[in-house]
Amino acid sequence: MIADGVEDEEKWLSAGIAGLQQNAFYMHRALDSNNLKDALKYSAQMLSELRTSRLSPHKYYELYMRAFDELRKLELFFKEETSRGCSIVELYELVQHAGNILPRLYLLCTVGSVYIKSKEAPAKDVLKDLVEMCRGIQHPLRGLFLRSYLSQVSRDKLPDIGSEYEGDADTVMDAVEFVLQNFTEMNKLWVRMQHQGPTREKEKREKERSELRDLVGKNLHVLSQIEGVDLEMYKEIVLPRVLEQVVNCKDELAQYYLMDCIIQVFPDEYHLQTLETLLNACPQLQPSVDVKTVLARLMERLSNYAASGAEVLPEFFQVEAFAKLNNAIGKVIEAQENMPIAGVVTLYASLLTFTLQVHPDRLDYIDQILGACVKKLSGKEKLDDRQATKQIVALLSAPLEKYKDIDTALKLLNYPRVMEYLNARTNKEMANVIIQNIMKNKTCISTAEKVDALFELIKGLIRDLDEDLHDELDEEDFKEEQNSVARLIQMLHSDDPEEMSKIIHTVRKHILTGGRKRLPFTVPPLIFSSLKLVRRLEGQDESVSGNEASTTPKKIFQIVTQIIESLSSIPVPELALGLYLQCAEAANDCDLEPVAYEFFTQAYILYEEEITDSKAQVICIHLIIGTLQRMHVFGVENRDALTHKATGYSAKLLKKPDQCRAVYACSHLFWLDEHDRIRDGERVLLCLKRALRIANAVQQMATATRGSGGSVVLFIEILNKYLYFYEKGVSQITVESIQDLIELIRSEMNGDNASSDPAADAFLASTLRYIQFQKDKGGAVGERYELIKV
């Protein structure tokens, strides 16, 4: 059925084109032989094809364009005809003899165009006549095209200022009047289309109408192009007249399109100066009109205008643009009760963008907007409308982007209140945006209150807001989020230790609510920034920090301890252990032996009680050894106790190679270059020997179980330790022991059941090369190396 319709239409169109072409052919012949009478006859017949009612706007346009081209030729002919002495006035009468109105009016417009050009009559009179006569076409489609033709042929002939068709006085007024009238009539026809024909084709008609809208809008464009339309005239005549038409036509499609047209075609400063008029029209539009988009577009334009330069800003202040817009939005929202919440938020978001652009210094305005938004949102459930939440995110992001500073946002009282209305997911998203913003702009948040406010804002990330959602979370995303929170914590900084300590307290308060999943992410950065503070305090003059009793390293260590303890509820002992060790090191730097000892103790307890996985144990023991090695704060007893424990742990590791490596690492605990107190060669040797023993055991086990010798890598590693200590001048490490070891390694490698291991070969070779290198270098060390015979 529908396909038939389309097919038929094609048929009609081609029939129309054929008829048109045939008559155009005869018309051309008449033109060539300068036969005016025939030319008129055939052109009228040609134009009669446009009388069809069977074509859709699209197809009709095709036909119209062909006729249009032909009319151009006819116009040229008319022009020549007048230069040959035919009176244009006569011609103007002659074309009106045509019996059918549509061809008659097309011809009239065509001759009218020549008439104006001839300047035999004032342009305004001809134009007025044409626009009046066009009333005869009441058929919407044909009328629209005819008037569009009129507009087309007249647009370069308007009696505009500076135009050659300019008349004596008030001439621009005539031009404006003409265009306005044509516009009004076209709009009426366009609107009327909606009400003609059967109701069931309503949708189709709407589609067809929107195809035609540019014909109507073109008039507004022409108006905006008239040189003589200055602000005064725009304000007094053009805009009120256009708006009157828009409001009175009571048509949804037209109102929306035309409002948008007005906003787009006229200059920004005009809008600014006529803001009130324009805005007053908005609540008068049909309730179904998408006013919010219209207003949003307007504000967008004004924002861009404001952004174009600072010199235009005073204009905005002068007309109190903000107050007017705010007022208008309020009215529109009030008037359109069932406007979806997304629309409301969109409006506020646009207003906000505008305000940020125009009044960047007026935080109160921004807060006011957010407040209005909150008011609208209040009494509703959390938003689940995707569109609306998207808009809210845009709304909330705008100030951040503008000020590049979270500080400002934190000053906005209503900011967090708006966030309240977001669902958990969006809230999180928004929190992310905030953090990203801080990162990007490297904003430093330096007071505890701000930190508090900030964490309140991003609480979506800090703790679970909605339990059900928890499980759906993507692990990756979660990590990503928490990592950014961690980065944020690092950004918090105050030069004042007192304040910094407050910040730490605040952050702690917030992150402790985060639950077991988050703590592993959030605790370390907090610990580290605390330790940073400790070190800063230590670096400072004692007297300065001394008078502030609350912020001493000790106090901070207390908090830190508590924080780390909070990790105990979650089984992340490795992390806690690492943190304890970090703290111990910090305490070491502060010369707080008991504190450091306590931290070590905690670390050891964790090691003993919590860390059972052997791999983890290996890692931890090395951490412990490494940290302990650097500790210089301990007295002999304490140190002995700790080192003793450490070596003990090392020897108790499950795998022999691990044992071996841990034990030889322990050797470092007894020899510190920079501390004379800790130089115990005996025990170094003891450790190394023990390591050797274990390495031997490993070798034997390998032989026993697999029938071939194990790797000699362990031996070579131990050899390197020997060399290290030998180089340091540990007297207990003798040349002989080194040479024995090398011997041992070689024999092991060349032994019957030795398996070839290129890595080990290379390791040994490079070790030997090192010895050679040291020999060659000479000096004291070189001399010692000379003694080693390889």
Place this chain on the structure above:
Amino acid sequence: MNFIIGAFKPACHISVAFSDAKSRKQVPLKKENGQTVMVPFFRSQENITGKISVEPILGKKVEHNGIKVELLGQIEMYFDKGNFYDFTSLVRELDVPGEIYERKTFPFEFSTVEMPYETYNGVNVRLRYVLKVTISRGYAGSITEYQDFVVRNYSPTPSINNSIKMEVGIEDCLHIEFEYNKSKYHLKDVILGKIYFLLVRIKIKNMDLEIRRRESTGSGPNTHVETETLAKFELMDGAPVRGESIPIRLFLSPYELTPTYRNINNKFSVKYYLNLVLVDEEDRRYFKQQEITMYRLGETS
């Protein structure tokens, strides 16, 4: 009669020449046989002067009982064809009975002739003016020759010429108000006006303005009325809505109109009407007819 003359060949040749033939305006006139010839045109109370020459053929002599010229104003009804009613008849004797041997010229003059009616060619009636030259002979029968001319009379611009304004309608269906700028138009005039739609409840397709001519002949029970539509001029395309006003501008010059003739010699009348026709989508016609008076305006004014 022509047949006989044709058969026996006329004994002489008669021609009529108007004295101001060169300067006088010629207008087309449609003859009975359908041909159009150019003939001079006169107005009432003009002098009609000229010469009539009679030229015998081959040196034959023409014997006659007198030669006369008549100026006839005739009305011919088509249902009574060939029967002319002369409303004007003037005679001038040109020659006393005698013989003509060679070409002879007679001047004639009808001064300030009253010709109140215009030449008219209608559907059922014809009004013509003619000069009839008659050479009376005894046995051979008279020789006659006709010369047509056209009479047109100018009217002054009417002193009272009101516009036609009217509100018409069909209850709850269509209500319009129309206005024509005058009630009397000259032949080259322009009808201006507008139609204002007060109520539209029907789906109008288009609106035309027609010029109709009503010719009535005869009188009493024998009255014949013939109506012709001379012009059909589309005023509006499509359906208007309430409050629309549609302009009218109709140039009359392209149409072959005559002045309004009222009761010409009690024989016939010609009247003109403007007929406003609205056609709806079901091709129903709604119309309103208004008489207008046509008059001929002097060409110079």
